[in-house]
Amino acid sequence: MGRERLLSLALLLPSLAVFALFLFWPLVRTFRLSTTGQDLFGRANRSVGLANFKAVLHDPEFTRVLGVTAGYVLLTVLPSILLALLLALLLQHPLSGLRVLRSAFAMPFAYSVAAASVVFAALFNPAIGIANYLVTSLGFAPVDWLTKPGTALISIAITTIWMSLGYNMLVLLAGIGGVDEQLYEAARLDGAGTLRIAWSITIPMITPTLFFLVVVDTIHALQSFGQIHLLTRGGPTGHTTTLVYWIYHTAFANGASDYGTGSAQAIVLLVVVIAVTAIQFGVLERKVFYR
């Protein structure tokens, strides 16, 4: 092999070493762990075949976890993208004096999941939170946002929507900025108004960006952990336990250490993420306008 070829492999080596140790090997090990059960000392070293998968699929929790996960994705992805789209359309031509709003609206992106969740925990606080202040000023009874089955997932979704708004808006603004200015000019000459231009030109032209956001936000939502952990711990009684939180619950929470079952659940997560990505590419991509 030539010197250059050897050099090329040497340059890949640092990255490959990290990937091998912390990505590829753990991936293999997840599959292996998923077929092991615990011995008397809690060590996962007893082969049990597919028993863990059977247990996971027959667990009455499983259906609810999938439902909660799907509900969470639906409650977060589209609302956040639509709200961000509205913001981006309003901000696309910077108004004098309002340019600073662009940076301001991007601020939620600076919040880590812990920072955002902790702030929203205070806002949702039943006694002193602003959310109940608003609700009661409108004449309604105060709400136990995070501890009632009907509102817990919605409250987490609101937190997530807020967090992802800055990111979605920045991406959409970049997409809108890439639309050919001549298209707008032609439309204006044809007498199209602002709304018509947004609906018939801007939105069709940024479908690749919208599609990208649907995929990325869905995958993000499927991986959400921090906001659930900090706001509800998966409760009340499992009503906010998504797939990822289920894994945590099985393998780590409160001294749990059922790594075998947890790994079987992790493979379900892996399959769901890959399936969703594949479906989205298959179904949505045909409706997307590419330049």
Place this chain on the structure above:
Amino acid sequence: MSVVTQSRPARTAGGRASQARPRRRVSAGRVGRVLALLLLAVMVLFPVYYTVVGSVMGPGDIASSPPSLIPHVLTFDNYRGVFHAIPLGRQYFNSTLVAVTITVAQVVCAVLSAYAFVFLAMPFRRAFFALFMLTLMVPWEAIIIPNYLFMAEHQLRNNYLALMLPFLAGGFGTFLLRQSFRSFPVELRDAATLDGAGHARFLLQILLPLSRPALASVAIFVFLSAWNQFFWPLLVTDSPKMQTLQIGLSSLNDAEQANPGLILAGVTMALIPTALLVALGQRFLVRGLTAGAVR
């Protein structure tokens, strides 16, 4: 194309004469836009306002019912208090050390591999590149159990190594830098080779200085994700002195429910570096976020 070329003069000619009517319509739309934006601004920015203002409110203001939205007394007690509630200084140091190390390592690894992919002859190039892209598709949560076991088996819990090692390289930086390197002008590369520049000199003196925007994108993006991590540090640390700021916020939230001002002071401190990056590095950030989406 032809439509546009024809229509250009028409616009200039008709522009002045017919300006009076559209002007009024535009300004009505303008007012609507400003109102909509202000309404949205109140909704979106209220949590930001509450974070900062709440952190300088005394308990009489923030924990009152109904809550006051404007502080009647400005106090910095919360900032003093938060250092007693958690080892905030130490956790700030931990977060900085971990995030900076991860950023530097990922940028270096990405530069090396992207250079190899773009400028060097490589056996099995496509297979290796597919391997790098695969790393972007595996959800970290799906392999978190064996990674946790690895750290536990090697007595690395509550150790900086556990917080850093898995993230010292990543597919994202390689992907983004590869795109940037590929658009590097061939003539410049050939000129450098003719001047007798080897790989090291070409990389360090020509390519990298000209790739600063892409490098900034990678660095900002990696730093933000490292600084904001939650699940992994929660698993591998339980001693407060080894925890990162994000886990510190979580402990504050658990222990100081009755004292939101204290929690918000912690959040405000944790936000300083990321808010600066989002405000000042937005141009680079967008480039990183949209790699693959906007062409």
